[in-house]
Structures are given as C-alpha cells and as structure tokens.
Amino acid sequence: MKFRTRFSDDKAGRALDVTVGAPSFEATLEGVPLSGDALAVRDGVWSLVGPDGRQIEVSIAFQTDGSVRAYAAGCLFGFELLDELTARALAATGGGSTRRVAHAAAAMPGRVLRVLVAPGEEVTQGQPLLVLEAMKMENEVKSPRDGVVASVEAAAGQAVSAGDVLVRFEAGGERG
Amino acid sequence: MTRLLIANRGEIAIRVIRACRDLGISPVAVYSEADRAALHVRLADWAVPIGPAPARDSYLVVDKLLDAAKKTGATMLHPGYGFLSENAAFARRVVEAGLTWVGPSPDSIAAMGNKTESRRRVLQAGVPIVPGMTAPARSAQEIAEFGRENGFPLLLKAAAGGGGKGMRVVRSAEEVPEAFARARSEARSYFADDAVYAELFVEHPRHVEVQVLGDATGRIIALGERECSLQRRHQKVLEECPSAAVSPDLRARMESVAVAAAKSVDYVSAGTVEFLLAKDGRFFFLEMNTRIQVEHPVTEMVYGVDLVAEMIRIARGEPMSLREKPAPRGHAIQCRIYAEDPAHGFAPSPGRILRLRRPQGPGIRVDSGVEGGDIVPLDYDPMIAKFVAWGQDRDEALRRMRRALAESRVDGIETSIPFFLSLLDDPDVVANRISTQFLDGWTYVPKRPAEDVAAASMVAAALESMDGAKKRRPPAAPGCGSGPGAWRTARASFGSRE
Numbered sequence: 169m170k171f172r173t174r175f176s177d178d179k180a181g182r183a184l185d186v187t188v189g190a191p192s193f194e195a196t197l198e199g200v201p202l203s204g205d206a207l208a209v210r211d212g213v214w215s216l217v218g219p220d221g222r223q224i225e226v227s228i229a230f231q232t233d234g235s236v237r238a239y240a241a242g243c244l245f246g247f248e249l250l251d252e253l254t255a256r257a258l259a260a261t262g263g264g265s266t267r268r269v270a271h272a273a274a275a276m277p278g279r280v281l282r283v284l285v286a287p288g289e290e291v292t293q294g295q296p297l298l299v300l301e302a303m304k305m306e307n308e309v310k311s312p313r314d315g316v317v318a319s320v321e322a323a324a325g326q327a328v329s330a331g332d333v334l335v336r337f338e339a340g341g342e343r344g
Numbered sequence: 345m346t347r348l349l350i351a352n353r354g355e356i357a358i359r360v361i362r363a364c365r366d367l368g369i370s371p372v373a374v375y376s377e378a379d380r381a382a383l384h385v386r387l388a389d390w391a392v393p394i395g396p397a398p399a400r401d402s403y404l405v406v407d408k409l410l411d412a413a414k415k416t417g418a419t420m421l422h423p424g425y426g427f428l429s430e431n432a433a434f435a436r437r438v439v440e441a442g443l444t445w446v447g448p449s450p451d452s453i454a455a456m457g458n459k460t461e462s463r464r465r466v467l468q469a470g471v472p473i474v475p476g477m478t479a480p481a482r483s484a485q486e487i488a489e490f491g492r493e494n495g496f497p498l499l500l501k502a503a504a505g506g507g508g509k510g511m512r513v514v515r516s517a518e519e520v521p522e523a524f525a526r527a528r529s530e531a532r533s534y535f536a537d538d539a540v541y542a543e544l545f546v547e548h549p550r551h552v553e554v555q556v557l558g559d560a561t562g563r564i565i566a567l568g569e570r571e572c573s574l575q576r577r578h579q580k581v582l583e584e585c586p587s588a589a590v591s592p593d594l595r596a597r598m599e600s601v602a603v604a605a606a607k608s609v610d611y612v613s614a615g616t617v618e619f620l621l622a623k624d625g626r627f628f629f630l631e632m633n634t635r636i637q638v639e640h641p642v643t644e645m646v647y648g649v650d651l652v653a654e655m656i657r658i659a660r661g662e663p664m665s666l667r668e669k670p671a672p673r674g675h676a677i678q679c680r681i682y683a684e685d686p687a688h689g690f691a692p693s694p695g696r697i698l699r700l701r702r703p704q705g706p707g708i709r710v711d712s713g714v715e716g717g718d719i720v721p722l723d724y725d726p727m728i729a730k731f732v733a734w735g736q737d738r739d740e741a742l743r744r745m746r747r748a749l750a751e752s753r754v755d756g757i758e759t760s761i762p763f764f765l766s767l768l769d770d771p772d773v774v775a776n777r778i779s780t781q782f783l784d785g786w787t788y789v790p791k792r793p794a795e796d797v798a799a800a801s802m803v804a805a806a807l808e809s810m811d812g813a814k815k816r817r818p819p820a821a822p823g824c825g826s827g828p829g830a831w832r833t834a835r836a837s838f839g840s841r842e
Contacts (some may be wrong), residue, residue, distance in 0.1 A: 169810055173802045182802075190807050206807055212755060213699065214804035224800040227699075227755045228808060236799040237687075242750045243793040244762040245686055249805050265382050276685075276695055277722055302722040303692035304684070330695065 170252035173197075176235075180214035181255070230272055231330040238330070268310045272335040274328045283324055287336065289317045297321065297335050309334055313320075348446070349392065349413045349655070352424030353403060354713035355730060356636070357384035360422045363374070363652035372411060372418045374404035378721040385713055386603075390416040391599035397723040406434055409442050416780045420659065422446040422652075426725065429635040430457055446659040448558075448634045452609040456632040462609075464628050469608040471601050474620065474628045476543030484524040486519045487542045495624075496543050500524065502531035503539035513545055524556035527726045536589035542670035546628065548779035550621040551575065552587050556641045556653070558611045559658045565669050566599035567647045570639055571614075576690075576783045581760070582676045582767070583595075584591055584648045588738055588776040589621065598627060613658055614651045615638070638730070639681065641711060645734040647675035675738040677745050681729040683720045686788050698756030703748030707734040707741070720757055728759070738776075742768060761764050763788050 174181035188194040190206040206219040208320050214226045226240040237246045250258070277336075278300035296308040298320075315337040322334045349372040350360045353832035357373060364371040373388035378397035385391045392412035395402040402408065404427060407422055413421060423429035423444050432454035445455070447604045456462045467580065469648050475494040480489045480503050490620070491498050491514070500523055502510035510530040514523045522810040530540040546793065558564035571587030572580045588597065609632075618630040640651050647670045654664050684690045699718035701772050712729035714720060720728055731748050735741030766788055767773055773782075793801065 171802075171806050175798075184802055184806055186701070186803070186810065187804050192801065193807060195806070197802065200799075202803060204797060206804065208808070210699070212808070214807070215806060216800045218796075222796060224797055225753075226801045226804040227753060228801065228805045229755070230805075230809070236801075238793075238805065238806045239753070239755075239762070240793060240801050241797045242762070242765045243791045243797060244758075245790055245793050245798070245801075246687070246701075247798075247802065247805075249802065249809065252808075257635055274690060278692070280723070302694055303724065303726040305692055305726075307691050323548070330542050 169302055172248070172250045172252060174257035175247045176248070181239050182277070184249075194301050201209070232286045233269075264336055272297055272309055272312055272337075273335055274300060274309065274330055276300070276302055276331045277309075277327070278307070280322045280324050280326045280328060280334075281306060283319065283320055287316050287317050291315060291317060300328070311335075313337065346420065347372050347416060347418040348420040349374065349409070349416065349418035349443075350384070350388075350424060351403070351409045351421075351424050352429075352651040353382060353384055353429055353724065355711050355727065356424040356426075356638075356713075358387055358646060358713060359711055360424060361387050363650060363656060366650065366653055367656055369420070369656070372412070372416045374403070374412050374721070375474070377418055378723050381719070383712075387821050388625060389639040390418075392416060397721065399427065399724065400407035406437050407569070407686050410437065410443075413441070413443055418443070420446055420656070422445040422656070423635065425635050425656045430633070432457060436456050445660050446613070448609075448611055448613045448615060450683060452611050453634045456608045456634050459631075462631065463629075465608040466605045466632075467612050469604040471605045471608070471629045472627065474544055474546060476498070477541040480541050481524065484521040485512070485835040488520045490542050491517055491520065497545040497547060498542045500527040500540055500542050502527070502535055502537070504535035504543055505531060510540075514542070516764035546620050546622045548623060548781060549573075550579075550589055551618065551630075552588070552598070552621045552627065553616050553618040554639075555651070556596050556602050556606045556611065556615050556617060557649075557654055557664055558606055558615070559612065559657075559661050559664045560612055560661050562610075563664070564603050564606050564611060565664075565666065566602050566673050567643050567649065567670070569595060569598055570642055572639060573778045573780050573781055574767075575780055580639065581680050581783070582764070583642055584738070584741075585642035585676050586672060587621075594625060594627075601627075601629075605629060611712055630816050638727075639678055639734045641709060641730060642676040642678050643730060645709065646672045646674060648673065649705065657806055674734055674736050676731050676732055676734045677738075677741045678732045679745060679749065679764045680760070681731060681764075682760045683728050686758055686760055686763040687758070687790055690763075691761070693725055693758040694720045694726070695757045696720075697728075697754060700755075701751070701753040702729075703731060704753075705747070707744045708748050709734070732747060742774065762790065766791055772824055 169186050171184040172181045173184045182198045184193040184197050193206045197259045204287050210301050217223045229237045235246050236249050242257045281299040281301045283298050291311045292314050295311045297311050298309045316334045318338040320335055347370045348359045348364050370389045372390040373385045374392050375385045376397050396407040413685045420436050428434040432450045435445050435450040498514045500512040512523050512527045527537040528541045554569050555567040569585040569587050576584040605617045607623040615634040616635055619627040622625045648659050683693045685693045696719045702710045709732040714728050733741045733745035735744050746768050751762050
C-alpha cells in the first residue's frame with residue numbers, strides 16, 4: 169500500500185510503499201528498502217526489529233486532524249501520513265496540508281470558560297474563539313482559518329472532550 | 345491501630361500513606377467525585393467522599409475533612425502540600441477538634457504566612473533580607489549613598505506601587521540622579537504619589553532553600569540545601585540536592601541562618617527556609633514554607649532520612665529519630681512530570697493513561713499519583729509523578745535521570761518527559777550555569793529523531809493504519825506463538841538512509 173509521508177517542517181513529502189505488511193514487513197521509503205519484524209505490542213505500540221538487529225519501540229497516536237504523533241527513542245515528533253489516493257486528490261485541488269477545515273475542535277478536554285465569538289461573526293486565522301480551562305490553566309482556542317462563524321457548539325461552563333467541535337464555519341466563507 | 349487522615353490527593357497523599365505503613369499507622373483517604381478511582385483512595389484502608397470535583401467544594405472544605413476524621417476514627421491529620429497545608433485557621437480547627445495536627449503549630453504557620461510579620465521576626469533573629477531603604481528617598485544623594493553601602497545595581501520602586509509599574513534598575517552612582525527623577529515622575533503619574541525608595545537588585549539569582557526539622561524538645565536541625573532555580577511560570581520544574589553553587593562554608597552559614605529563622609517562630613516539624621542566592625555569594629531570606637515540600641525527596645535521598653515519617657513522629661510528641669545530624673551522601677535530582685504537552689506550549693493534557701512504564705533500576709525513585717489505565721482529571725494540578733535520580737556525584741545523577749526519562753513511557757496523554765530530555769542535554773544545565781530566569785529565555789525545541797527512528801515510526805504508523813496489521817499479537821503464553829522467525833537477510837536496515 170502506497171503512502172505519502174511528511175514531517176511538519178519538511179517541504180517535500182516522501183513516498184512510503186508497504187508491499188508486505190506485519191509481521192514480516194517489506195517497504196520502501198523514497199526508494200530505500202526497509203524490512204524487518206514488526207510486532208504490534210498493543211494498540212498504538214509497535215516494536216520493530218531490523219535485519220541487523222536494530223530494535224525501535226514506537227508509540228503512535230492518530231490525531232483528529234489526520235496527522236500522526238510518535239514517541240520513539242526519547243523523541244516526540246509529528247508527521248503526516250496520507251494514503252496515496254488522498255494525497256493525490258489533495259494535491260490536485262491545491263489542498264496539500266492546508267485543507268479547508270469546516271470547524272474548530274477542542275485539542276484537549278476541559279471546561280468552557282468564555283465564548284468570544286457569535287454566529288455571523290467574521291474571524292481571522294489565529295483569532296481566539298473560546299477560552300478553555302483545564303488543570304488550573306486557561307487556554308485559548310484559536311481559529312484555524314479565516315471565515316465566518318456559522319454556529320458555536322459549546323456554552324460557558326460546559327465540559328468538552330478532546331476532538332469535540334466547538335465552532336463551525338460557514339461553507340465557502342473565506343475572506344482574504 | 346492509630347488512624348491518620350490525609351487531607352490531600354495524588355502523589356503526596358500516597359507519599360503520606362507510605363509513611364503511615366512504615367510506622368504501623370492505618371491511612372485514611374478523602375476523595376472528591378473526580379477522584380473515586382484515584383490511586384490514593386485504592387491504597388488507603390479507609391476512604392471518605394468529600395464532595396464535588398472543584399477543590400473549593402471538597403479538598404478545601406474544613407468541616408467535611410473534620411467530619412471524615414470523626415467518621416473513620418482518625419486521630420491524626422496530615423495536610424500534605426498545597427490545599428490547606430499552610431492555613432493557620434485550618435490547623436487551629438484540627439487541634440480544637442482534638443486531632444493531632446502533623447505540622448508546625450498554628451502560631452508558627454500564621455507568623456511565617458504573614459509577609460511583614462515573618463520579616464520582622466527573622467530580622468530580629470539576624471537573618472539577612474534583601475537590603476532596602478526603610479523610608480522613601482528624599483534625594484538622589486541618599487540613594488547613591490545607599491548604593492555605595494550595599495552595592496549596585498539597585499532597583500528603584502514606587503512606595504505606592506505594585507505589579508512592576510514605576511520600577512527602574514540603576515547600575516551605578518552616576519545613573520542615580522536621572523533615574524531618581526524619572527522614577528518619581530512615573531510614580532506620580534501611575535500612583536499619584538512620587539515617593540520612591542531603593543533596594544538591592546539581585547541579578548540572575550538562584551533559588552536555594554534549606555530543609556529544617558524541629559521537634560518538641562526544641563531541637564532544630566538543618567538538612568542541607570536544595571537548588572530550585574529551574575522554574576517555569578514561577579513553578580519549580582527540576583530540583584537538586586546539594587546545590588552545585590554552594591560551598592561547604594556557604595552551606596554551614598545558610599544552615600545556621602535557616603535554623604535561626606525557624607527558631608524565631610519556635611518551629612516544630614519539617615519546614616523549608618527559602619533564600620535568594622546572589623552571584624557574589626550573598627543570600628537573602630525570601631520566605632519560610634511551613635509544610636512538607638514537593639521536592640523533599642532529593643533531601644531524603646542524600647541525607648538518608650524519611651521526612652514525612654519524622655513529621656509524624658514529631659507530631660506524636662516523640663523526639664526526631666536522628667540522634668546526630670546525618671552526613672550528606674552523593675547527589676540527587678528530581679524532575680516533576682506534568683500531564684502537559686511540551687510540543688504545544690505546555691497545554692494541559694488530562695485524560696486516560698493507556699500505558700505507564702515507570703523507570704526503575706539503580707538510583708531511581710518514583711513518587712507517582714497514577715498508574716496505567718488511570719484517568720488524570722482536569723480539575724487539579726497537572727503533576728502526575730516525580731522522578732528522582734541519585735548518584736555518587738552530580739554527573740552520575742544526571743546520567744541516571746536521562747536513563748530514567750528515556751526508559752519511561754506514557755501513552756494516552758502527553759507529559760513533560762521530552763522537555764526534560766532536551767533540558768538535561770543543555771550545556772548550561774549540565775555545567776550548572778543557571779538562575780531563576782534561565783527557563784524564561786529557554787525554548788523547548790523538540791529533538792529531531794534520527795533517520796532510522798523516523799523511518800521506523802512512519803512504517804509503524806502505516807502498518808497500524810493498514811487492515812489486518814493489528815492481527816498479530818504477542819503470544820498469549822511462552823511457546824504458544826510461532827515467534828518472529830521470518831527474518832529478511834541482506835536488506836537495508838532502518839538506518840540505511842544517511
């Protein structure tokens with residue numbers, strides 16, 4: 169199965185082609201062959217052993233925005249992983265990684281302290297939409313895009329979970 | 345069996361539970377609605393619900409805590425740190441209810457909790473505080489004289505001020521006239537009062553604190569110092585014992601001053617005297633914390649004492665078990681592990697811990713409030729564990745801490761572990777060139793994974809997303825599975841793309 173993968177600070181992505189899946193995987197990354205033994209220890213936890221005996225334990229978590237967060241060898245890092253078809257479709261529409269998001273979601277669980285915008289309001293990328301409180305700290309939820317607020321899905325005092333939609337934007341409401 | 349109620353939660357509640365077990369005391373936990381499943385509840389012999397999740401409705405409600413003690417027959421109460429631990433009125437209520445308060449007397453707490461009263465008391469005991477003028481300056485000359493006496497730089501402050509407004513740093517006597525004029529005019533416009541005074545400005549200070557322990561016989565000893573200069577948002581994140589900036593001579597002077605400060609309030613129990621340490625070796629009293637501190641384990645590791653058990657012994661009216669002051673041995677470092685996301689501005693990261701691998705092995709101590717599968721609630725402080733590493737010297741302690749951090753795994757929530765792995769590689773931290781401002785000018789830059797690690801992670805993510813990839817699981821019992829077996833030979837390894 170073919171994938172496109174990309175670090176957030178890389179301009180160009182890399183082609184990842186997995187021809188044989190776990191346990192004895194075979195793949196190429198930008199043409200470089202990779203193989204070895206892949207053990208799914210449990211959900212999101214893998215142990216990979218290469219033919220030369222190199223062992224790497226990886227924890228992976230798929231994020232709500234489609235990216236992957238990985239923790240391995242003391243490094244916490246994120247990357248994009250798209251299957252080839254999705255990657256091509258996005259490239260064709262000029263989307264790339266800057267897909268038009270239809271809503272702003274909670275990145276973490278918390279309580280809504282304040283709502284700063286109302287339906288019909290025009291907002292710019294980075295503008296604070298709501299203030300969430302968790303663990304005695306206040307955190308602003310910022311607008312992921314320019315647009316017009318279609319609806320606010322959370323009220324002050326409400327508890328929200330990670331991934332909950334907080335603000336929806338009007339379709340095609342791009343300005344600027 | 346004596347029962348002791350712990351008016352706290354999380355790792356410190358568990359720390360007190362452990363001291364109770366060692367002393368043959370039966371621990372009583374309290375819990376809010378958010379903490380019914382918390383580890384401190386499950387480790388206790390008795391547990392009493394005390395209300396809704398917000399602390400003001402549960403852990404801070406005095407009557408509920410006293411009722412819980414009555415209900416379970418607890419005769420002692422330990423407050424831990426935070427919450428009501430430095431509340432003199434609470435301590436008084438506990439004593440009035442006929443319980444044994446595990447801590448200093450309510451009068452000591454009250455005296456040290458009041459900024460002006462504590463300064464007055466320690467000054468009488470000969471404890472140095474940051475030199476400052478006791479009355480507004482009448483002239484620039486007066487300030488210049490004060491500077492010649494106490495040294496530059498000085499900080500000019502509006503007498504009616506606060507919040508940093510109208511403050512001005514003066515680096516030499518020549519700068520005084522203009523700075524004085526400006527500070528006065530700023531003070532006038534901000535506070536409608538042009539009274540200005542000067543105090544010594546301690547540049548790039550360290551936060552160094554001395555552990556003291558006093559018992560009912562009137563004996564007070566000091567157990568060395570802790571280096572706590574690495575702070576983020578005024579919160580300590582990493583502590584050490586001893587401080588590499590403190591010589592044996594300086595240690596002896598700080599210890600004797602700390603004991604004098606404690607004696608000024610007839611201190612009984614474990615307490616901490618905090619100092620600002622200037623680059624020139626002068627040190628000044630900040631405040632005294634009249635409770636056990638988060639960073640007490642580094643002192644315990646180096647001095648071989650159990651401070652919490654000593655607090656309980658002393659509260660029972662027994663003398664401390666240390667007949668002689670113990671000699672320090674080696675070096676200890678503590679990292680506070682928070683449920684927060686270093687890659688996203690240290691945003692809180694509450695939620696369920698899917699997996700927790702704690703570091704183990706030589707020289708490592710972990711005081712944790714959670715275990716794998718637990719939920720970290722969003723209602724309280726985000727600290728979930730303290731990792732402590734001990735070594736023969738600072739270098740070994742640092743190496744063991746790096747090992748501990750790299751070995752541990754927390755899946756499901758984000759933690760500050762990657763932040764510490766980067767911090768402990770910083771040459772200034774390794775060389776101990778730090779101050780309380782160090783982390784203000786330090787940015788967490790995620791470590792970039794090596795190519796083989798990145799490639800392995802991408803492959804793992806691809807395999808996880810592919811259908812059927814997760815079908816292969818570890819064998820249920822040894823010998824039941826077919827084992828890896830299917831090795832590829834003569835193929836490139838993960839590290840081939842250099």
